[in-house]
Amino acid sequence: MKLEKKIKKFSGLSNNNLAIGFINITSYGYAFVNIKGFPKDIFIPKKKTNRAIEGDLVQVRFKNRKSGKKIEGEVIKVLKRKRKNFIGILKMKSQYGLVIVHNNTIHVDILIPIKEFNGYQHNEKVLVEIVKWPKNSKNPLGKIIKGFGVSGEYKTEIFSLLSEYGISYEFPKEVEKEAKEIVLKKNSDLNMRRDMRNINTFTIDPLDAKDIDDALSIRKLNSNTWEIGIHIADVSHYVKEGSFLDKEAYTRANSIYFVGTVIPMLPKILSNDLCSLHPEKDKLSFSSIFNMNNQGKILKSWFGKTIIRSNRRFTYEEVQKIIERKKGDYHEDISTLLFFSKILTKNRLKNGAISIEKVEIKFHLDKKNNPTRLYLEKSNEAHRLIEEFMLLANRKISEFFSLNLDGKPSNRTYIYRVHDEPDFQKIFVLKKIIEPLGYFLDIKNIKTSINHLLKSIQGKPEQNMIENLILRTMSKAKYSTKNIGHYGLSFIYYTHFTSPIRRYSDIIAHRLLNYYLTKKNNKLKSIEFYEEQSKHCSEKERLAIDAEREFLKYLQVKYIKKYLGKEFEGIITGFTEWSVYIDLLVFQTEGMIRLRDIQEDFYTLHSNNYSIIGRKKRKVYYLGDRIKVKLIDANIEKKQITLGWIKKE
Incomplete structure (x- = not known):
């Protein structure tokens, strides 16, 4: 049966509780499958993704939903891989190697048998192909196709990035x-x-x-x-x-x-x-x-x-x-x-x-x-x-x-x-971020108000951050x-x-x-x-x-690495259920603090997604608040900056 016929057959609800859709796997391992005609995505527990990878077309079996509860299911079969090739960093173990991919295109490491090393080195950035995924194995088996050089070096990052985006360095x-x-x-x-x-x-x-x-x-x-x-x-x-x-x-x-x-x-x-x-x-x-x-x-x-x-x-x-x-x-x-x-x-x-x-x-x-x-x-x-x-x-x-x-x-x-x-919801978020900084945005007169805002921030430390936020609303x-x-x-x-x-x-x-x-x-x-x-x-x-x-x-993270342990001022630009995003004004780049790492209280995300609140002291932090942070880590491989929250006295 052709793939198109399968999709047609299993699209929407059916008596045998089978459906077909594209899978979205979170960094935590659990997943969601979007099914055409379903009111909500099907939730797939971590142990029931059945060797599916982010973006794959999969067949799922789901349970009949009880009133008010999410639809839960499991992956029965991978019908079509979104991709088989990935770029990651080779980490050598004594008997095998692991290629670790940091860009969320795959949620597991790729196992490289020792016989497939072929001269590639520890911490080398490589292009790897998944050759098979044994049924009872947590990790797929891969074969290295190409090496780009030591991770974090200028030429390595250029060539691996071009390969990732399918851009040729040389002309035919x-x-x-x-x-x-x-x-x-x-x-x-x-x-x-x-x-x-x-x-x-x-x-x-x-x-x-x-x-x-x-x-x-x-x-x-x-x-x-x-x-x-x-x-x-x-x-x-x-x-x-x-x-x-x-x-x-x-x-x-x-x-x-x-x-x-x-x-x-x-x-x-x-x-x-x-x-x-x-x-x-x-x-x-x-x-x-x-x-x-x-x-x-x-x-x-x-x-x-x-x-x-x-x-x-x-x-x-x-x-x-x-x-x-x-x-x-x-x-x-x-x-x-x-x-x-x-x-x-x-x-x-x-x-x-x-x-x-x-x-x-x-x-x-x-x-x-x-x-x-x-x-x-x-x-x-x-x-x-x-x-x-x-x-x-x-x-x-x-x-x-x-x-x-x-x-x-x-x-x-x-x-x-x-x-x-512009998208009205994004304009509303911008308004929420800039208000604690002392700026105003008139929703009813967007263009004039934005131009007034742009004049107001000229020469201020937050100028570049707010300009970036305005561009994001567009x-x-x-x-x-x-x-x-x-x-x-x-x-x-x-x-x-x-x-x-x-x-x-x-x-x-x-x-x-x-x-x-x-x-x-x-x-x-x-x-x-x-x-x-x-x-x-x-x-x-x-x-x-x-x-x-x-x-x-990559260059920002590499540059900022020399300032590890130093304290800086930042502005809160975003929240998730697990983290706070901070714009480091002096570097014009964004870092992240995990909520669980904030020592002064146990903070949770407010339902409006625009603030966090402490469980004990009920202290609230909003988008746009200025805070002091410490630079904890600058991970070049992940292109990620991790910050520490400095407790307010």
């Missing part, structure tokens, strides 16, 4: 070959492009940036009109749809930025060289050209292919110094662009945009890639200048594509960057052909067009706009095709963000 040979051929040919269509090589043009990027995909140009046309160009690397000119290179870029969908390392979407000879807008070189670009008057009003717009020649590469720090000192290379051009960017910011905020200026956690790494210093990088005027012009290009391009000259919808297929309204932005607007930016039309070297979504946006401009509608695919691509890009983006966060957490 046919992709590298195709990229080299493109570089050798350097095909260009100069006759079809607007020549802008004689106009002052420059790039502004981080100091360590290798893939430079945007540039700005500016010139004065008359006493009341400026021409501002936003030039984006013309990646789609080189990466042809359907090529090996295109398929690989689509599979990756993003470049991934780890501290000290980039895993590019395109081979480096394209991302760092041919496509990148380096100074003093002719470069192909896809540009948005705006004529603006002295009040910042757009008088005229033009979109199309160009050739540019950047005069200078700036870092954000260099431009910020020029702004502050009011002198330096291209000072007049930079100050004019800054003037217009401030008008754009003012208009955007007036229109209801949420103004989150995210503080980024940065690390200095030594020669062995160990973190030696943690610092916070705040957005300055140079960052905001670039950001506003990129937002302008993304907005105006999507408007140009989506609207006819009369302002009515064109109904043309395009890829949008959409952002839905819906996740995504790509779609179905435009619902962008809530956070308050844009009706918005796309991603300005980073095609590192985002495949932008390559799609470039292609669609070019098909429209050159009237090559025959190259268009169905709306279903582009919606599928949009969904893929959204999923890969989430994957990249998760991988980047996990690697950052």
